[in-house]
Amino acid sequence: MPKIPGINHLEAVRALEKVGFYIIRQGKHIVLTNGVRIVTIPRHNPVNAFTMGGIARDAGLTVEEFKKLL
Numbered sequence: 814m815p816k817i818p819g820i821n822h823l824e825a826v827r828a829l830e831k832v833g834f835y836i837i838r839q840g841k842h843i844v845l846t847n848g849v850r851i852v853t854i855p856r857h858n859p860v861n862a863f864t865m866g867g868i869a870r871d872a873g874l875t876v877e878e879f880k881k882l883l
Contacts, residue, residue, distance in 0.1 A: 816862035817869060817876055820883070825854050825865065828882035829872055847872075 826836070826843055829852060834845040843854045852872050854860065860868075869879040 817865040817879060818862040819859045820865050821858050822854050822856050822860050824883055825860060825868065828879060829854075831882050832872070832874070834872065 822843065826845065829845055833847045834850075834852065835847070836843060837846050837851075838844040841856055843856065845852045845854070850871065850873060852868055854868060855864065866876060869876055872879075874882075
């Protein structure tokens with residue numbers, strides 16, 4: 814799984830909002846959806862690199878596409 818190291822959880826939320834995701838629930842994790850996919854982001858700073866790679870994949874983005882959104 815590709816790595817995306819050192820990403821703040823709020824930066825990840827902003828990047829996903831640029832491609833149409835919106836927050837549906839918040840707590841210890843932030844849950845976003847675009848109507849088709851559901852993505853969960855933990856509130857950790859920074860988010861683990863492997864976890865962030867999985868989140869990008871679950872959102873239907875490649876690592877390069879996700880990095881361009883940051």
